Amino acid sequence: MFEQVDLKETFTELVRRASTDLPGEVVDAIRAGRNVEEDGSLAQKALDTILTNIVMADESSAPLCQDTGTPVVWIKYPVGVSTRRLEADFTEAVRRATKLKYLRPNAVDTLTGRNTGNGTGRAIPSIHFEEWDGPGLEVKMILKGGGSENVGAQYKLPDTGLEAGRDLEGVRRVVLDAVVQAQGKGCAPGVLAICIGGDRVSSFEHSKEQLLRSLGDTNPNPELAELEKRLMAEANELGIGPMGFGGKTTVLGVKIGVLDRLPACYFVTVTYMCWADRRAIVQIDEEGGLTWLS
Amino acid sequence: MAELKLPVSEKSVRDLEVGDFLELSGRMITGRDAAHKWLMEEYREEVAPFLKDTVIYHCGPVVNQKDDGSWEFIAAGPTTSIREEPYQADVIARYGLRGVIGKGGMAGRTLAGLGNSGAVYLHAIGGAAQVLARAIPRVEKVFMLDEFGVPEALWVIEVDRFPVVVTMDSHGGSLHDTIENGSKTKFDELLGRKG
Structure with missing residues (x-):
């Protein structure tokens, strides 16, 4: 199932979107906050910098924040799909996204203190699976900063x-x-x-x-x-x-x-x-068609 | 917005006050959790010249290595500073730092250390990793990259008009204390308690 779609590539793109492009309604909320702060205040200057940062990240497809967080993922899948394969594909996508600098190498061995270097580790990414009646896949992720x-x-x-x-x-x-x-x-x-x-x-x-x-x-x-x-x-x-x-x-x-x-x-x-409330969603139908949401 | 050149003298730093906007230019170094512990385990002679009279930036960047082997920061906002509270005042005193850049502010021990040593706490905008990376045109050198990994290594960087706000000064002033006290008073009011 889903042989027509390169899941590793699709998941890598999902990570890129989450890390670099904030959902529109979050940007709107930040802008609304900016407009109620006093002119010239530290608060307003901070929100102006944040709004500039959001535009820069989107335009250059670079991480909004250097702490690219823990990828926390919820996957809904139809009967008969292997969750082991989905987990392996998503984990590989995190490695690729780390190599492409959409993510920082963000996993540290707790006992030795050494960074694994590839963005993945025990419980990183953190993936939750749910079988559903739908024919396709729905993958929702957040990047949760430390x-x-x-x-x-x-x-x-x-x-x-x-x-x-x-x-x-x-x-x-x-x-x-x-x-x-x-x-x-x-x-x-x-x-x-x-x-x-x-x-x-x-x-x-x-x-x-x-x-x-x-x-x-x-x-x-x-x-x-x-x-x-x-x-x-x-x-x-x-x-x-x-x-x-x-x-x-x-x-x-x-x-x-x-x-x-x-x-x-x-x-x-x-x-x-944090204000960098990073979220991305993709729906994959049984033909491999993709619908991107945030 | 005033420009502040690094390295900087103790006198210039003692003139700074809470609320001052600054743009920093010159050489500084990054260092966070592993670095602060390491800097206090023993005197690190090789790094000391890169700390003297400049500032340490609490930052774990996303870094790209170019084909010629040189490095560039591609996302570089501040990390939460309070985790360095056990070390910060001692690191400042031992290495002659004139300031710290981070986010979220620090507590009493650091505030006292800023007064004793003549240093300031500079707040950068948390999460503004693109805005801040663009104020870092050059990565000069890195210490402890293999041991600590990219986010925790000590990166010697050159900054150009890097924007910060003084939120803790060498006169005992702390914007963080002021805001926290105000919010606690309001909190008690919302809960119907007397402060």
Whole structure:
């Protein structure tokens, strides 16, 4: 299946797009932030530099950010396709993209400290597979930078210090805490990708999956849609601003997903994504036709 | 925007204050996590002349080697500086650095070190890897490339009007402290708590 299409080449192109070309709605959100900052402020200068950088990266097909991140990938595949082959092809694509300088050699052996040199390593890239009824492949990826990954946080409710109970008000309190703790260190203005519930692992995974949503979408759950809006407004009242220079633009979006939980556990996981909210999607039909999305 | 030539004197650096925009020109060096640990393990005589009176840039670049063997930076924004907090003040004092470029700011130990040694913390725009790479016309030399790999090696580079903002100065001023305190006050208000 999919013999007509060179998957390694297609995945390499997917990585190139993610690393060099930011989704349009993310650029729009940065521009909107730029326009509400005071003229001549550090915040506005920072966002102007970022907007210039976005144009340069796209025009020269070079990485938006030198930290090209962890490629995190979600692949939907039809019955009968080998996930081992897909994994091998994607991993080879990461090697090629590293050679072509769309990615930095970004995998380090944790024990020896040596860089593997080719962009791949244990759990890099990180690939999630899901069999579906469709005839084609759908491949979605994000590039998740390390600086923003370091300021992500997982809370367990109740949290006495933050007076956060096991309800959406408790969620609100811990998410705002995560933004205050992060300050500008995650390359604000960032996107907050949140999961409520799950276990420690599934909660982080599901929070990252929220980064596949478009910034402009509306959460199908009205209560969560309301909370997303409120958190966005309140985070932007904190005055942290772009790069932590101060200003009105601290977050570009808030996305909340939910998983069920054990009676004993109530996790709230906040994945912080930097302004370089890199995402690319390709759909491959059974004839090998490609549809590129972001 | 004021231009600052590297190498730079202690006196010129002590004149700088939080909020100053600068464009740096001259020679500097990159160094991040592995480099800072290595610089403190023992005195690295071979690298010392490249640190004296200039700045260290917290950066793990994407680098291309050209056919003639020379190097070029093709993406080169700052990395988060706070990880170097355990080392930074000592690295500045030991090697006579006049500044650090990074992002996100640093904490009390570094701030005190900036005052003691006469140095500044310079903030570059995080993620602006293309804008900043274009302000780096030449890569002169590299240390520890095989041992540390591309992102962590110490690259000696020439910069031309490299844009930064002073966010921590040698007089105890820190924009990061100011912003953090303000955000915590607002946070307490949003949570209905007294500060």
